Amino acid sequence: MFDLKTRILVVDDMMTMRKLVTKACREIGFTDIVEMNDGAQAWQAIGEASPWFGLVISDWDMPNCSGLDLLKRVRSDSRFGKTPFILVTAEAEEHQIVEAAKAGVNQYLVKPFTTELLREKIELVHRKLSGK
Numbered sequence: 741m742f743d744l745k746t747r748i749l750v751v752d753d754m755m756t757m758r759k760l761v762t763k764a765c766r767e768i769g770f771t772d773i774v775e776m777n778d779g780a781q782a783w784q785a786i787g788e789a790s791p792w793f794g795l796v797i798s799d800w801d802m803p804n805c806s807g808l809d810l811l812k813r814v815r816s817d818s819r820f821g822k823t824p825f826i827l828v829t830a831e832a833e834e835h836q837i838v839e840a841a842k843a844g845v846n847q848y849l850v851k852p853f854t855t856e857l858l859r860e861k862i863e864l865v866h867r868k869l870s871g872k
Contacts, residue, residue, distance in 0.1 A: 741862070741866055742794060742795060742862060742866050744768075744769040744770055744771060745770075745771060746770060746772065746794035746795055747772040747773075747774070747789070747792070747793050747794050747795075748765055748770055748772065748773045748793065748794065748795045748796075748797060749773075749774050749776065749782060749785060749786065749789075749793040749795070749796045749797070750762050750765070750773060750774070750775045750776070750797050750798075751775075751777075751778070751779060751781075751782040751796065751797070751798035751799060751802070751807065751810065752775075752777070752798070752799035752828070753777050753778050753799065753801075753803060754799070755777070757828075757851075758775045758777070761797055761828065761858070762775060763855075764854075764855040764858045764859075765858070767855045768855065768858070768859050768862070774789075774793070777802075778802045778803055778804040778805055779798065779802055779804060779806055779807060779809055779810035779813075780805040781804075782796070782798065782805070783805060783810055783813050786814065786820055786823075792819075792820065792823070793823060794823070795823070795824045795825075795826070795862070795865070796810075796811075796824070796825045796826070797826045797828060797849075797858075798810055798811070798825070798826070798827055798828065799827075799828050799829065800827050800828065800829035800831065800840075801829065801830075801831075807827050807828070807829070808839065808840060808843060811827065811843050811844065811845055812843050812844075815843060815844040824846050824865045824866075824869060825844070825845055825846050826845070826846060826847045826848070826849055826861055826862070827840050827845050827848050827849070828849045828850075829848070829849075829850060829851065830850070846865040846868065846869070847862075847864055847865050849861050
């Protein structure tokens, strides 16, 4: 599992969903959580963050900059390219999952979800990245 002091960026244009993801992260035990309401704000926050974010959990469908576009920006920047990234969406269509995988997403979480399912996705990302 990630260190519980890992800095997490939660991105969603719906305040209710941001709060649900943040609450789930806190229930897991994470303490350093920053919220942004769209991908454009999130990209700016990523560029200005100190320390950098250790995990991004982003909604897919947002105005200004979608979660997929944010993922592509993160992956294309050598400073942040390896940042763990989980996309959250209400859509579970195969073409979207394939598109997200091609863009380099670490995990894909379909709404609605439980805290336990989010924990499982976070643990899967950590195991894959740490080689365990």
